[in-house]
Amino acid sequence: MAETQEILEGAMAVAHAVARCRPEVIAAYPITPQTHISEELSQIVADGDLDAEFVKVESEFGAASVVCGASAAGARTYTATSSQGLLLMNEVLWNIAGMRLPVVLACANRSLSAPLSIWCDHQDAEAIRDCGVIQLYAEDNQEACDQHLIAFKVAEDRRVLLPAMVNLDGFLLTHVFEPTIIPDQALSDQYLPPYKAVLKLDIDDPATFGAFTEPDKCMEGRWMVHDACRRSLPVIEEASAEFEKVFGRASGGLLENYKTDDAETILVAKGSISGTIKDVIDEMRDEGTKVGLMRIKTYRPWPGEAVLAALKGAKQVAVIERGGSFGAGGIMTPEVKETLYDAGLRIPVSGFCVQLGGREVPPDGIREIIDRVSSGEKQTAYEYFRLKQELLPDLVPEV
Amino acid sequence: MLKEIRIHGRGGQGSVTAAEVLAKAAFRDGIISQAFPAFGSERMGAPVQAFVRLSDKPIRTRAVIAEPDYLIVQDPTLFGQVDIFGGIKKGGMAVVNTEKPEDVDVPDGVTLRPVPGTKIAMEVIGRPIPNMVMVGAFAGMTGLVSLESIQEAVKERFGGKVGEMNAEAVAKAYNAAKQEK
Numbered sequence: 001m002a003e004t005q006e007i008l009e010g011a012m013a014v015a016h017a018v019a020r021c022r023p024e025v026i027a028a029y030p031i032t033p034q035t036h037i038s039e040e041l042s043q044i045v046a047d048g049d050l051d052a053e054f055v056k057v058e059s060e061f062g063a064a065s066v067v068c069g070a071s072a073a074g075a076r077t078y079t080a081t082s083s084q085g086l087l088l089m090n091e092v093l094w095n096i097a098g099m100r101l102p103v104v105l106a107c108a109n110r111s112l113s114a115p116l117s118i119w120c121d122h123q124d125a126e127a128i129r130d131c132g133v134i135q136l137y138a139e140d141n142q143e144a145c146d147q148h149l150i151a152f153k154v155a156e157d158r159r160v161l162l163p164a165m166v167n168l169d170g171f172l173l174t175h176v177f178e179p180t181i182i183p184d185q186a187l188s189d190q191y192l193p194p195y196k197a198v199l200k201l202d203i204d205d206p207a208t209f210g211a212f213t214e215p216d217k218c219m220e221g222r223w224m225v226h227d228a229c230r231r232s233l234p235v236i237e238e239a240s241a242e243f244e245k246v247f248g249r250a251s252g253g254l255l256e257n258y259k260t261d262d263a264e265t266i267l268v269a270k271g272s273i274s275g276t277i278k279d280v281i282d283e284m285r286d287e288g289t290k291v292g293l294m295r296i297k298t299y300r301p302w303p304g305e306a307v308l309a310a311l312k313g314a315k316q317v318a319v320i321e322r323g324g325s326f327g328a329g330g331i332m333t334p335e336v337k338e339t340l341y342d343a344g345l346r347i348p349v350s351g352f353c354v355q356l357g358g359r360e361v362p363p364d365g366i367r368e369i370i371d372r373v374s375s376g377e378k379q380t381a382y383e384y385f386r387l388k389q390e391l392l393p394d395l396v397p398e399v
Numbered sequence: 400m401l402k403e404i405r406i407h408g409r410g411g412q413g414s415v416t417a418a419e420v421l422a423k424a425a426f427r428d429g430i431i432s433q434a435f436p437a438f439g440s441e442r443m444g445a446p447v448q449a450f451v452r453l454s455d456k457p458i459r460t461r462a463v464i465a466e467p468d469y470l471i472v473q474d475p476t477l478f479g480q481v482d483i484f485g486g487i488k489k490g491g492m493a494v495v496n497t498e499k500p501e502d503v504d505v506p507d508g509v510t511l512r513p514v515p516g517t518k519i520a521m522e523v524i525g526r527p528i529p530n531m532v533m534v535g536a537f538a539g540m541t542g543l544v545s546l547e548s549i550q551e552a553v554k555e556r557f558g559g560k561v562g563e564m565n566a567e568a569v570a571k572a573y574n575a576a577k578q579e580k
Contacts, residue, residue: 179431
């Protein structure tokens, strides 16, 4: 085999990586910035290069429902979406997780309406954070490709049996051309053998999926989703190690710790902004600032032990987010705080919403955050960074 | 070595394709490359931008290019409407599709390389789409990417007769921009 890098658009590379996983049923509905993934997959199937059923649907609700049913019938299934499309899948995703179906999907992360925006943030994926879908985040297009193989491997593992979603930043990854390897087919087959369902819908051996449960049983059914999701942590590590062994590159795992070992200030982030952060860290390291990055690659399940190990030596932590919980604070920021607090650590943690709806965060913005936090600035409230005060109304009208 | 290139054009002129082809051609020459559009709701005729980075090391940053080393300007009517030279580095170079270089207000320390891109495109391809022509002109101006690689990338991207014609136009623009030195 010879795996070679090519200059490919992110969405195209992902579509071909998905095809190497040999999904048997694909259903998707177009939405920016995901569309190129499902368009290309549709082309691959139409060209006869992938033996799969591509089901055209009327909405994302339909797409999720098709892959739910097909997965329950024992097929390897795939869908991709963004933003409002993911929200329209929301109801079905809870069912897919509850029925323990290993559907794999991609989310090309995009802002939610309103105001309407097509650009990147993480609010779409974070809005479905709690439903039992495993969430992986890619920094670059190689990871976005490779994490699909890992996602299938983990989702279909008998110890897990849960849906898994690969997050890649809309436009920032989906529309970027960069050197990427499409995983070799023979290696992909070696890594990911055909899916054999433990239980499936079978007319000769009827069963009910997602049955009605009375209060005496329902809670256990829900707890099992929680438990399976938690127990997927070592499975993700295993599948990532095996991926590295087969393909010779590390694309999976729970976290990436970049220059955190002796860092006094550690940033926490996920997704494609991490590349820009690393460049800023290198510059500031040269100037003598002891700063590092803990990049979240697996967001659900929350890798608490690994987070604690990475952050426990820090003097201060800054969480860089692309979302928020309106009326409360951040999304990841309280999770980082909880992990540290539960371990008895009171390391100051500052949360910054740096970008909603695709606002550019230039390197000097990252630098400003590092400077502020490193200088010991006390911060209590989650901050919407560089909010344009001039665009805000002076007064809230009296009710 | 990190070189940052900003491409200015109008929706429909193929600025994003220009970025893609330039990145692919550079990669053929062993240069690590990254290309991306200024993600917008592109409309025909509206000002658009695309970006290319060329490096000898893996490219991690995804920031928009605010301080380019080079500019490729596909449409001279953008001057006055868009801050084309905004942020350009001292010693930077701009290859501009124009037959009236005297109309371009070039900042101090920046080299202008005018190329009649639309004229070349009309002569060789028969359509006023200057994007590949300007990629060829960029390569001629900078010497960063070989003519052969640009032609191969163009032929791979378009195929058939369109690819051949564009490759021919690329060579013409390459030589025009090179001879200007």
